[in-house]
Structure formats: structure tokens, C-alpha cells
Amino acid sequence: MIRTRILANTYRDSGTLMTLAAKLQDEPDVVRAMAIMATPRNRELLATMVSLPPLEAGPGDLLVVVEGDRAEAALAKLEQLLVRRVSSSSSSRARRVAVTNANLAMISVPGPFAAREARKALRNGLHVFLFSNGVALEDEIALKADARERGLLLMGPDCGTAIIDGVPIGFANRVRRGSIGIVGASGTGIQEVTTLIHRIGGGITHAIGTGSRDLSDAVGGAATLHGIELLARDEATETIVLISKPPSPEVAERVLAAARATGKRVVTCFVGGTRTLEAAALDACGLDAPVPAQPVTRNPPPVIGLFSGGTLASEARALTHGDIVDLGEEEFTRGRPHPMIDPTIRIERIRQVPAEATLLLDVVLGEGSHPDPAGALLDAIRSRNGITIASVCGTELDPQPRDAQVAKLREAGVMVARSNAAAALGDLAELSRLPTPPAARSAAPLFGSPLAALNIGLDSFAETLDGHSVPVERVDWKPPAGGDEELAQILERLL
């Protein structure tokens, strides 16, 4: 049986045609296959090999002839066989890796443009890690509803930290994998709990950031509820830890009900409330929290806290009644990087703390942070003759190994406490540890396939993923419409 097929106006190079013929010949029960451009000369040649009925085909048309019992079946695959291979090599393009199967967009462009990039990412079927702050509340609500409808997770806006499939996203620490999943509305809260769990001997499946406003009445815990749902389905997650500032009672009730309904162990920590982040970490690992030392209330030396982590500052404020400043607040970061990256403002402030005051510090390690956050503060600390108590949030796996950071601080006379809460309470006891760490369980990919990301904004986020061998494509982002806001709004209506 001889079958022919003409693909009109389909020029292919002779090499491609030979490959096509060879592929057709490999199909079952095909005796011969030929693929030519139907030029007069090619058709003459063909006629010497096989006798064909008259065909309407010109020099620009691709003519395929297949001989064999199942010629028709082979020809049915023609289109598929002609499809070009997608190029996977892009070695000539330095630092650019084409990620055709990206499932996560990391967005850290300026706030006014961030909602738009997030909307685009969701439309393209990507989960979103939205680091940017300054996104309007109504945009956050709409984005989270949109994400929900599409079955996609939107972390943020103002989400600093996440760990997905063991890979740190944004400002996050390198921690052991294990059986504890976290959903948190607070970046340094997640960092403190994940690093403490690691140091206690436990491990993390995923840590999902939700953005600082998620548990407000207006947003209603949309991302938190979604995160709980994802962890509920994740077999490796046995314990779910919820971290946030104290939410409104209705939202808290809804979120706790959802967490309990998963049937998994639930640990909550509403920072600034009655429970410390350390207690939550111990509880998550199945250990009892030590009885908290009471803050010294009678004639306490004045405490001045200079913090880089917002949640750590809140926790310290609740425990010390001291003068705790969060240097990550907008009034301090306008026009300069966050103090977790740039220690300048903290150095200035440390030098101004009077000797009779106790200086309280947090040193936050991990991906995205300053390469030597403790070292950067030493001169300033030494220059003042007073008591300094610090906590170091991090692990020995971090780019700035915790042991070395602690040693530097101690050498400069700093008392290093085991956790932020312990530092605030002046409690220098060691951290409780699990006698034998439970075997790490490897979590299933949270998004159903291995992590692959698009990075839109800060390159350091992409570098982190490079270091974890996660494919990441850097989007060369410019403000839409050349920064013309009116034009950008017009464009928005047309997308």
C-alpha cells in the first residue's frame, strides 16, 4: 500500500527531509518512506522509484510518500515528526537559562509595578513569591482571589521568606529536611523557627510565607488557608506550625479550624502574645518549652534593642518592655537597603547607645543577608563599653556558618543567647536538643513538579537558586510603558 501526503507551502531543508523520511521508515510495517520538496526534478526522480497518481504539488510543497501495510498510520504521525526539537542548549548566553517549565515567579520589583507582574505570572500559570511591599490592599485581595481560582499559591506581598522543597526563597536559611511544615505571615519569624527547629534536631518540609497582611480581616487569611491546604496534602508533613502577629479573633478561628481539620499536629505562635518563637520550635519538635525566666522588673538596666528583623523586634518588645527599634521599618530604609543587607544604620545607632544601657541585637544569617553580619558590627560593639546581648538566627549550613558568627561576637564580649526570646530575657542557657534527630523525610514537590523559577527583580534571589541547582531564568525587567504610569494604565486595560 502506497500513501502520499502533500503539505502545501512547507519548505524544509534536505537534511530535515531525510531525517523525516528516516523517522517514517522507523514506524511499524513501513517498507519505504520518502520526503521531498515537490520540485519538477525531485518529482522526476521520485517517479523512477515509485509510480504515483498525478498529484497537485509545486516546488514549495512538501511531498511525502510512504509504502507499507500501515502507511496510513505512519502518515498520521507526520505533523508530530516534523515538529522541531526545542533547543535546550543556550551556552552562549551567559547566566541565562531558559526555563520552559518554570512553576514559580519570584517578584521583587518596586511596589507600584509588583501587582501587575504578579497578575501576569498567575495568568501564565505560575505560583508567585511576591517579595515587594507597597502593594495596595485591594490588589492583594484581588490577586489572592485570582490565585485561588487558578489553584496557584500566592506568597505575599511583603513576603520575605519561604522554603519550598528544601530550597530557600528570598531571605531564608539552609535547614535540614524533616517532617515539620510552616505557614507564616512573618519573615524573620519563619527564619527563627526554622533555624531553631534545625538546631534542635528537627527538619522542615516546606515553609510557606503568606505576606504580613494575610491574617488581617480584609485579606481573611487567604494565603494561610491555602498554605494549610497544601501542607495537609503533603504526606511528609506531620506537624504544621502557624506563625503570625496576633490576628483578629474571627480570622484566627477560621485558620485554626482549618489547621485542626487536617488531622495533623498543629503548633501556633502568635508573636507578641504568650508564646515565643523558641517555644513554638520546641513544641513542633515534641519538646517542652523551658519555663520562661521572668523579665527583671525591679530597677532593670535600660534595654535598647537595635533590630534588623521585624518579627524579632516585636517579640523582644513584648518580652523586655525596653526601647526596641526595628531598623527595617520604612523610616529607616528609605533610600537605602534593608539593615539585613546593609549594616550602616545599625553601626551608627550602636555607637550612640550609652554604656549603662544593655544593648540587644539580632543577627540574621542566611541567603540574601549580609555576608558577615556579625563581623560588620564588631567595631561598633567594641567601641562602646557596655553589655551587649545578641541572638544569632541561622544554622551551620548557612552561607555565613552560625558557629563562626557566634565565635566572633563572643570574642568581642557579646553574650550570645540561644534564641531571640532568650536574648530578650537575658537567659543564657543552652538550647534543648532532640536526643536523636528523627530521620529526615523528603518532602514531595510542593507544586507537583520540581522547582523551577522565573526571577523578576533582585538578582540575589536568583543567585540563591543557582546555589541550590534550581533552574532559574532572570527576567530583564523594566518598568512597563517606559515608566509612564498613565500609559501603563492604558496598557493594563488591553492585556
Added chain:
Amino acid sequence: MRLGERIDAANAEAVRRMLGARPHWVDVLPAREVVAGMGARDVFHSGPPVTWERMSGAQRGAVQCAARFEGWTEDPSTFAFAPNHERGGVGPMAGVVSPSMPLFVVEDRASGRRAYAALEEPRMNFGAFDDAAVALRRYWRDELAPALGRAIRAKGGIDLVPLIARGLHRGDEMHNRPAAATSLLLLDLTPDLLRTSEQEVAIRTIEYIHADEIFFLSLSMGASKLMADAARDVELSTIVTAMARNGTDFGLRVSGTGDEWFTAPSPVARGLFVSGYTAADAGADMGDSAITETVGLGGFVLEGAPAINEMFGATAAEAAEAAAAMRTITIAEHPVWTMPVLDFRGAPLGIDLRKVVDTGVLPIIDTAIAHKDPGHPIIGAGLTRPPFACFAQALRAFARRYA
């Protein structure tokens, strides 16, 4: 359906039409026989509309050359000027067309629609109007054009899409480098030339084409024009249907806004210069030839044409990077115009106005460079990009009409 989705659908339709065109080169005829109703003192030119007063130096030089060629003695400001694009055609560089100028005639065999492309040559097109420039046009009119016309009519036309595909496989990009396509065309046409012209005429014609590597440009422009025209006037489509420059303004047309031009001052290309000229001599960018980029050729397929990178002072990697970025502003890939170096990935085509405004990535255009004053032949070649303002204007006009 959301407006954005309706626009997406309209754009898919516009590109479907673009790809459905079957441009063939069918004839070479004098302009007055090609353009119905062409007046005795009509002069067509490249780019958007322009008056004699605002006309660039090179384009004025070309008009003066046309006047000498036609034997006109009137003041050029009295001629009736019109853009080629508004008279059914395109012309390289100055693109000046007067009634006796021969034109390549192309036909879309899918729709029967015809278009013209003016001659490619290195003198009058760049503003020269000396005896050599006039003589070259006369040679075209008196010998070359009739010989080509006889040959192509005898042949019954040449299908341009597959010919362009073969050229792309041989390292052409079809705007500044259509060298392989020129050779292929010459091979294809030679028997017909020998059959239809006296031997000496045929030989001179073959020698002329052989010596002019860019000969095929008129035909790649003609094919591009027919494809772009097929995509015109699709309601709600934001696909770009023309980019054209007259040495004064850059003009843009978009499918959904019909014949309206969106213009801004034409940029000056960066590139390399012929010995004796420098960047200070360069006039603003000129020519209808960016019709090739409009359908995914030229700057859009630089990755497949490494041989011309040096002309632009770019490394292969830089040119490839710039061309690859065109995929962020287009919505399709040509199924036949493929590049072996990209594992036969297709040329990016269907420029979406929205994507340009959104990303700020501007189309990259290969171009030749003319002098800013009249009276010079070609002075260089380089790369340029359209002004963003054209796209911003077009988007505003589109939104006024549809949103």
C-alpha cells in the same frame, strides 16, 4: 471574554493571515503601469507622509535624481508626494518612485492581491543625483527591467516564501544580507533569461545580479509587504503591519487602527561607515525596508546570519541576544523560515504593540545609512531601533478606539 483575550484572538487571526499569504514575484513594469491612476508628476517615497519642506537630505537628493531621470524641470516642491505604503508598495532607503521607474511586481497567490517593491541600488536610493546615478536608473529602465520582466513572465512567477527559507538556511537575514537568496534567484532565473533575451543582454543581466549581492532585497521587501498587508485591518488586533522611515520621521501602523500612521523623529543608526565617511555624516534612518522586520526577517533573524555581525560592530553573541529578545515582543514563529543554528527554530513574527509597550523591548532593525545631505551614495550600514514614542501613540489611539 476579557478585552485582552479578544485582542489575543484578533492577533492570532492577523498572524494566521500573514502566514497564509503566498507571495510570488510575477513581473517588472514601469510604475505608471503598476499603480493605477499615477499622475504625471506623482512621486512616491519611503516612510510616512512628508512634505518637500520637511524632507530629509537624501530623500530630496533622490527626488532630484528622479526629476533628472524623467527630464522634469519644475521646482520639486510642486510634485505630488505620497508614501509608497499608501500606494500599494514599498521602496528601499529613499524609496523614490516616479512614473517611468521600473518596479518589481509581487502577487499574493492566496488572495490575488498585488504589491510593488522599488529597485534596490546604491546611488539614487541614497540621495545621489549625479550622472552615474541617473545612468544606472536609465540602464534599469532600458535594459535590466525589460529583461527581468520577460524572464519572470516566461517562468510564470517565483514562489518567494520557500526561496527566503533557503536563503535563511544559508546565512541570510533578508534585509542587509540577502546574498544567498540573490544567488539562488539568479540560478533559478538564468535559463529563462537566456531563453527570453538576446545573449548579450542576458549575460549583462546575469553579471549585474551576480555583482549585486543585495539584489534580492526588493523581493524580500515585496514578499514582506504582501504578508504584512494580509494582516491589515483586523478589528481589535495590536499586530504591527508597517514600520517605515523617510529620513525625517519613523512611522508605525497597527492592524486594528488601519491606515493611521504613528510617527516620531527617526533615529540615526549606529554602525560602520564606508571609507571617507563618519557617524557625523549620517542622516536619520530611512526606508520602507523595515517591512522585513515587520514579518520576522532582518534584525529578527540575526541569530541565523552571523556573517553580517561584523558589519554592525556586534559580536555574534550580542546580535543573537538582541534578536532572541524579539521573541518577547512577538506572538508566533514562522513555520518555514527557520534557522539551522537554533535547531530550526522559526523566525519570531507578529509584533504585538502591547508587548513592546509593556517590556520596552523595541524591534531591532538592520539598515543601511545614507548621508544627511543630498548628493551621496551609500555611506554605511548598521542597526537601529524605532522610537518608543510611536508605540506609545499607537497604544493610546488603539485604546481610544477599543477600550
